[in-house]
Amino acid sequence: MKKILAIFILLSTGISQAQSSIPSNYFKNPLDIDLVLAGYFGELRSNHFHSGFDIKTQQRQGINVIAAGDGYISRINISNYGYGKALYIQHPNGYTTVYGHLKKFSPEIEAYIKKLQYAKESYEIEVFPEAKDLALNQGDLIAYSGNTGGSGGPHLHFEIRDGQQRPMNPALFGIDIKDTQAPIINSLYVYPLGEEAQVNGSAQRQRLKLTPLSDGSFKAEEIDACGEIGFGISTFDRQDGAPNQNGIYKIETKLNGDKVFEIKMDKFSFAETRHINQLIDYEYYSSNNSRITKLYRGSNNPLSIYEEVVNNGTLDIKDSLDYMFNISVADFKGNIKMIRIPIKGKQSLVRNPKNIKKTDYFVQANEAFSTENGPIDVYIPKSSLYEDTYLDIEFKGDTIYLNEDNIPIQNYITIGFDVSKYNAEDRDKMFIAKLNKRGRPSYSSTKKKANRFTTGVRNFGTYTLASDKNAPSIYPVNFKDGQWISSNKDISLKISDDLSGINSFRATVNGKWILMEYEYKNNTITHDFSDDVVTETENILKVIVTDNVGNSKTYEATFFRK
CATH class of the missing domain: 2.60.220.30 (Chondroitinase Ac; Chain A, domain 3)
Structure with a gap:
């Protein structure tokens, strides 16, 4: 109780004061293994920025996940998609840590949430425990790593959020990731933006040839340009220990030595994250499945990742003047890759105008x-x-x-x-x-x-x-009708629908609701017998699956257990 009271006192003293400076030694690594990343903070994803670190778990599930700091479980969310099984810890300094794609929770938390799932008769659930319910210390076991929800493979999704629930880069808090490699630059593009703008006689986007230099930087081909132009870059970072193409930390541009643009992946809000589609060249992405980061800012763009922007990051190139435009891409450890782009101001006849299809x-x-x-x-x-x-x-x-x-x-x-x-x-x-x-x-x-x-x-x-007039399908996976399955730890079925999709399912044994965990990635629902709700020798299983237009399929079978 003293610990819980201390938490309340610290919280009441003012979260904003606690967050006036970022505590670099407050949080502990959430896994007791070397941290190797599959995904970085701020990484460009479909319609959103990645909000944390994706930490590899040695291609397996079940690794101990520990509390990064003192606090209490303030939220438990279990979803078929998204973060899957996720825990949120509120810390006395006002920050929240998030742990996603978990396989299962620690015994105390597992018992707490399963009681509520059975009361609600739902696998998907979201609850907000009070501080007195699930208090914990830094280093306490809270869960086991997994692959639940929208995970593409076993890993731990780990976040640190500020008092307004805005995700922040865990590296700012001392969560150290070994990184001795400079970012990788795939390609560079230039965009004529103004109505009269052109590059090499064209008003359309162009890819520029890059030549590697002995110092590790690149020099782009010289361009002739005039009017308002902007640049875009395809780039990624790779930390030590894994080949994954992860997100970058910072991009900065300078024109003739003066900074004109900078983005930095320190913090953003979920409310703004879909505006990622203004940061990237969405048209290019839609047809090439590759993201170009635009190094200029469009109108009505509220993204907070822009640190310093002059003239929206665009360049106003004048006829008969020469320019040198530099782009630097950096990771959090300060490894940098540079591009130098010579620009000659030259008014040319536009031979390749913009393609604007006018419609009604x-x-x-x-x-x-x-x-x-x-x-x-x-x-x-x-x-x-x-x-x-x-x-x-x-x-x-x-x-x-x-x-x-x-x-x-x-x-x-x-x-x-x-x-x-x-x-x-x-x-x-x-x-x-x-x-x-x-x-x-x-x-x-x-x-x-x-x-x-x-x-x-x-x-x-x-x-x-x-x-859709066809009902979903249901098939048993690890048992048969009339079978003794005393040695089974669980019972599993495949459920699927080939058109409108699964909307809901419900399973009972001897008329009593049982918890079935749904894994949409392999279309399985599974009941763990350790829940101790199946206690009879002869058991009648009934599973009803309904699709999105109301077609239902019922599966019934009898199984026996000692």
């Missing part, structure tokens, strides 16, 4: 937009797009081609369908789907109200009405 649908970023044709309507709220743009929209029956997915969307746009021509029975099994390039439909969360279906989307593409 022009959307202004600061105004709402709507259109409809036949049974389909589209509404784009104000500020959903970053820039004014023409959209390519085509209506055909129950299908809408809503532009190529090469323009980023910040806020949800709504697509609506009038389904009054369909009878109630057909509508019951219908949903709005996005079609991939092969025409394969995937479920888009569909709201149904009388004769109108709507969906909110954040990606352009082709959307249509689809129908």
Whole structure:
């Protein structure tokens, strides 16, 4: 109780004061193994920045995860996706540490959360314990590393957040990662931005040739340019001990020795993270699956990772003047890779103008937009797009081609369908789907109200009405109907749905709800017999799986245990 009281006292003295300077020796490594990274803080991911360190766990699960500091478990979140099984520790200095993709929790925490899961009859759960419930000391065992949620392999996702729940770079707190290698530069691009701007007689993006120099830096080919231009770079960092292409820490640019642009991956907020699509060349990414970091800042860009920006990071190149533009890419340890780009100001005739396809649908970023044709309507709220743009929209029956997915969307746009021509029975099994390039439909969360279906989307593409009249499938994995399974530690089944997707499942034994852990990556649900809820010799298992349009499949079997 003294420890718990101390926590309350420290918290009440003012979190903001505790965070006036970053404590570099407060937190301990969350794993008792050498820290090798699979992912770095601020790394460029799909629609978001990576919010912590992905720490390798020697390609296995079950490594002890320990509390990085004194505190208490302030949040437990178990989800099929995202962080999977995750713990949040509130520390007396106002910071929060996060531990994700866990296999299971320590015995005390596991017992605490399973009691609540059984009370709620749900695998997915989120709770916020009080300080007195699960207090702990630095170094205490809190969990075992795993691969749950949206993990692509066994590892520990570790975060440190400030008092406003903004993720911060763990390296700032002394979480040390060995790194003796300079960042890697893949490619360099130049962008004519102004209406009259051109580079080498072209108004389009160009890739520049890089020549390695003896000091490890690069020199780019000299360019002739005039007007407002900007640059972009494809780069990554590689720490010692692993080949992973991780995110960089800092990029800085200078024109004739004067700094014009800097980004640094120290801290960001979750509210801004989707604006990553303004940092990268989204059009290039959509067609090449490779991210170019733009070294200039567009309008209405709220990202806080910009440290110092002059004239939005763009260069105003004048005719008949010479310039030297330098780019430096650095990791947290200070290893640096440089690029030097000579620029000759030269007004040239534009032989290769920008490709702007004008259509009947022009959307202004600061105004709402709507259109409809036949049974389909589209509404784009104000500020959903970053820039004014023409959209390519085509209506055909129950299908809408809503532009190529090469323009980023910040806020949800709504697509609506009038389904009054369909009878109630057909509508019951219908949903709005996005079609991939092969025409394969995937479920888009569909709201149904009388004769109108709507969906909110954040990606352009082709959307249509689809129908799913087939129930999900259920197959046993490690047992058979009528089998004795006394030696089994668990019971597992495969569940899947080939069209609208799994919405929910429920399992009972002898009429009593049992906890089934869902692993979507291999379509399995598993019950651990250590929960001690299956106590009879003869047991009737019943599993009901329902898809996103309400089709259900029931599986029943009998198994025996001593």
